[in-house]
Amino acid sequence: MSLRHALLGLLTWKPGTGYELAQAFEGSLINAWHASHSQIYPELAKLEAEGLAEVVGEGPRRSKTYAATGAGLEELRRWLMETEPNRAQRNETALRWFLVYMLEPEQRRAVLEREYAFVSAAAAERRALAAQFDAEGKTGGFRPLLELGHRMDAVFEDWLREQVEAARKT
Amino acid sequence: MSLRHALLGLLTWKPGTGYELAQAFEGSLINAWHASHSQIYPELAKLEAEGLAEVVGEGPRRSKTYAATGAGLEELRRWLMETEPNRAQRNETALRWFLVYMLEPEQRRAVLEREYAFVSAAAAERRALAAQFDAEGKTGGFRPLLELGHRMDAVFEDWLREQVEAARKT
DNA sequence: TAACGCATGTAATACGTTACATGATTCT
DNA sequence: AGAATCATGTAACGTATTACATGCGTTA
Numbered sequence: 001m002s003l004r005h006a007l008l009g010l011l012t013w014k015p016g017t018g019y020e021l022a023q024a025f026e027g028s029l030i031n032a033w034h035a036s037h038s039q040i041y042p043e044l045a046k047l048e049a050e051g052l053a054e055v056v057g058e059g060p061r062r063s064k065t066y067a068a069t070g071a072g073l074e075e076l077r078r079w080l081m082e083t084e085p086n087r088a089q090r091n092e093t094a095l096r097w098f099l100v101y102m103l104e105p106e107q108r109r110a111v112l113e114r115e116y117a118f119v120s121a122a123a124a125e126r127r128a129l130a131a132q133f134d135a136e137g138k139t140g141g142f143r144p145l146l147e148l149g150h151r152m153d154a155v156f157e158d159w160l161r162e163q164v165e166a167a168r169k170t
Numbered sequence: 171m172s173l174r175h176a177l178l179g180l181l182t183w184k185p186g187t188g189y190e191l192a193q194a195f196e197g198s199l200i201n202a203w204h205a206s207h208s209q210i211y212p213e214l215a216k217l218e219a220e221g222l223a224e225v226v227g228e229g230p231r232r233s234k235t236y237a238a239t240g241a242g243l244e245e246l247r248r249w250l251m252e253t254e255p256n257r258a259q260r261n262e263t264a265l266r267w268f269l270v271y272m273l274e275p276e277q278r279r280a281v282l283e284r285e286y287a288f289v290s291a292a293a294a295e296r297r298a299l300a301a302q303f304d305a306e307g308k309t310g311g312f313r314p315l316l317e318l319g320h321r322m323d324a325v326f327e328d329w330l331r332e333q334v335e336a337a338r339k340t
Numbered sequence: 341t342a343a344c345g346c347a348t349g350t351a352a353t354a355c356g357t358t359a360c361a362t363g364a365t366t367c368t
Numbered sequence: 369a370g371a372a373t374c375a376t377g378t379a380a381c382g383t384a385t386t387a388c389a390t391g392c393g394t395t396a
Contacts, residue, residue, distance in 0.1 A: 017348090034260055038350080038384085041347095064348090085288075100250060152322065206358085207377085
């Protein structure tokens with residue numbers, strides 16, 4: 001059950017509303033975790049009931065801003081340090097890249113080109129985010145993850161370019 | 171619903187039993203898709219009922235070997251070419267690498283070292299698989315995916331080594 | 341004032357995991 | 369003969385998606 005730890009992590013970093021947490025899963029965390037609001041709101045209520053999160057402010061439109069409590073941070077750290085990671089993944093993009101070899105070269109080229117377009121757009125977005133990050137002088141914390149992202153983007157772009165080229169030649 | 175396309179893909183590549191398909195999800199496909207036998211057997215029955223897969227042999231222990239039919243391959247290709255990929259991921263490893271910045275440097279170093287050990291073991295396994303692949307002279311098809319795997323392994327190993335080093339210095 | 345985005349919630353359905361259950365074959 | 373592994377299946381439970389539902393606040 002990682003949803004609660006994802007939420008606790010985000011709330012430890014910075015308090016936020018359920019709505020904002022849902023946006024984080026659509027944005028910078030899209031490659032790590034995803035959940036929709038219908039899952040998030042009940043889970044926040046549970047976290048509060050268990051004392052792992054608390055409401056630290058109420059805003060317009062009856063919005064509630066949650067933050068992780070001390071117990072919440074403790075639980076997050078316990079999870080990170082003491083539990084065995086579940087390495088099994090369900091990554092539709094990876095699955096498609098695997099299955100693309102079931103296609104004829106011409107079809108394969110078309111699919112790979114679409115993938116290349118997606119990946120290079122994502123890479124550009126990530127570079128923009130990094131630039132904004134640096135401009136704001138946010139040095140610590142998540143900067144290393146952006147660096148990892150850049151390197152993965154480069155690997156994906158190179159590899160897809162090569163595969164498109166190979167499919168063209170066949 | 172990607173499970174069925176994962177199964178169709180594997181069965182297009184090579185006919186197999188439910189048991190063998192489950193093993194594929196534990197092995198070479200662990201980074202792409204995962205499903206347990208209790209999900210696989212009913213889905214194979216559905217695929218057969220819909221004419222997308224068929225039983226091509228029966229072995230000992232009342233095992234049934236399935237293969238994709240023409241309609242199954244067609245459906246797989248349609249899915250690859252015409253449907254919009256769902257890019258949302260749920261990757262516990264990535265989530266943990268994100269959340270590790272919520273730890274104190276000393277704890278962080280310990281967690282990152284465990285991750286490094288895991289990744290370098292996975293990289294070694296992948297190299298062994300590639301060597302075996304090459305020895306058997308399997309040139310086409312999935313060889314490019316192994317190459318992508320090698321490059322990602324290298325990125326992960328380098329990055330984790332750097333992060334361990336950084337956590338040590340802090 | 342109408343449209344849009346913010347913000348929260350519940351219900352029905354689909355998908356996935358864990359536990360239960362059984363039996364055949366192979367290896368020691 | 370007993371243990372391990374192969375092989376298949378179902379049931380109960382937990383998690384995730386999609387659809388339904390409501391209302392506030394801002395901006396054109």
